[in-house]
Amino acid sequence: LAKTTQPISMDSYEGQEVNITCSHNNIATNDYITWYQQFPSQGPRFIIQGYKTKVTNEVASLFIPADRKSSTLSLPRVSLSDTAVYYCLVGDRQAGRRALTFGSGTRLQVQP
Amino acid sequence: EADIYQTPRYLVIGTGKKITLECSQTMGHDKMYWYQQDPGMELHLIHYSYGVNSTEKGDLSSESTVSRIRTEHFPLTLESARPSHTSQYLCASSELGATNEKLFFGSGTQLSVL
Numbered sequence: 001l002a003k004t005t006q007p008i009s010m011d012s013y014e015g016q017e018v019n020i021t022c023s024h025n026n027i028a029t030n031d032y033i034t035w036y037q038q039f040p041s042q043g044p045r046f047i048i049q050g051y052k053t054k055v056t057n058e059v060a061s062l063f064i065p066a067d068r069k070s071s072t073l074s075l076p077r078v079s080l081s082d083t084a085v086y087y088c089l090v091g092d093r094q095a096g097r098r099a100l101t102f103g104s105g106t107r108l109q110v111q112p
Numbered sequence: 113e114a115d116i117y118q119t120p121r122y123l124v125i126g127t128g129k130k131i132t133l134e135c136s137q138t139m140g141h142d143k144m145y146w147y148q149q150d151p152g153m154e155l156h157l158i159h160y161s162y163g164v165n166s167t168e169k170g171d172l173s174s175e176s177t178v179s180r181i182r183t184e185h186f187p188l189t190l191e192s193a194r195p196s197h198t199s200q201y202l203c204a205s206s207e208l209g210a211t212n213e214k215l216f217f218g219s220g221t222q223l224s225v226l
Contacts, residue, residue, distance in 0.1 A: 032212040043202045043217025044155070051212070087155075089215075100145065100206075100215060101171055102155040 004088050004103040011109050018075040020106045022088035025069045031091040033064060033071045038085045038105070047086075048073065075108075083110045115139055118203050118218035125193055126226050133188045133221045135203035143213065144186040145204040148172060149220075155202065161186055193225045 005023040012018045024033065032051050036044035048055060050062040050071070061074040075082055087105040116137040125131055135144070142163040147155040147170075157170030161180040175197070176190050186205075190197055202220045206213040 034212075034214060036215070041200070041220070041222070043204065043220055044215070045217070046214050049212060049214065099157060099160050099168070099170065100213070101157050102147070104154045 003101075004090060006086075006088060006103060006106045008104060009107040009109065011111065012078055013111050014079055015077050018078050018082075018108060018110075020073045020075075020086055020088075020108070021070055022073070022103075023070045024088070024090045027068055027090045033062070033068075034089045035060070035062065035071075035073045036087045036089065038087065044087060044102075078108075078110045080110050080112065083108060116203065116205055116216050116218045118201075118221050120221060121219060122222045122224075124224045124226065127192075127194055129193050129225075131190050131193055131223070133201055133203075133223070135186045135188070135218060136184050137186075137205045137216070138184060139205060139216065140183065141205035141207055141216075142183065143206045144180070145206075145215065146170075146176075146178060146186070146188050147202040147204065148174065149200045149202060151200075159188065193223075195225045198223060198225050 032049050034049040035047045037047050038044040048060045048062045052064050055062045063072040085105040085107050087102050119134045144161045146159040148158050149155045156172035158172050158174040159178040161167050167178050176188050178188050200220050200222050203218045204215040206215050
């Protein structure tokens, strides 16, 4: 069972870079790491995904060390609208079949 | 934008009623999921499906049932609603078979059982 561990909450100020780390010690060899963002009363939304090293898109970067037992989501120059809960996901095994289960996530609060 | 729809958006019902939460997607995805989420809490997987006629229970025990008769449709049913079922229910879909699968979520159904 591949579970993830993240900090429960983080605080930041507008314009700062925010790094959220996720531990996934039991990640399967062929599994990717995916991060989602969730605002209140909405479903989570895909942010970024990676397998190893570094991935960057228009909203974030994802750093994955060689052992893949952790990953770090980096949000450059956050704004108030980045206040949300961030989840990292890896594959899971339910009765021998692959499913996706969420951990507790990290609640990011961005202050003016 | 993802094309996955949930209805109703909000539902208030009395105890003992039978309800069905609808979820449809137009992306042709084989895998579909139902998650339950209480305010400020994490999402719990309650059901998932690999395709037509495939349904599995998730890691959270749920009194709900699901069916998958058509690829695009994955309804969730509560035979007799109780106040403990009050929660947000989120439906998602993804492509089958990929270890890099990406979930696309609907807007959710906020259920209140009085």
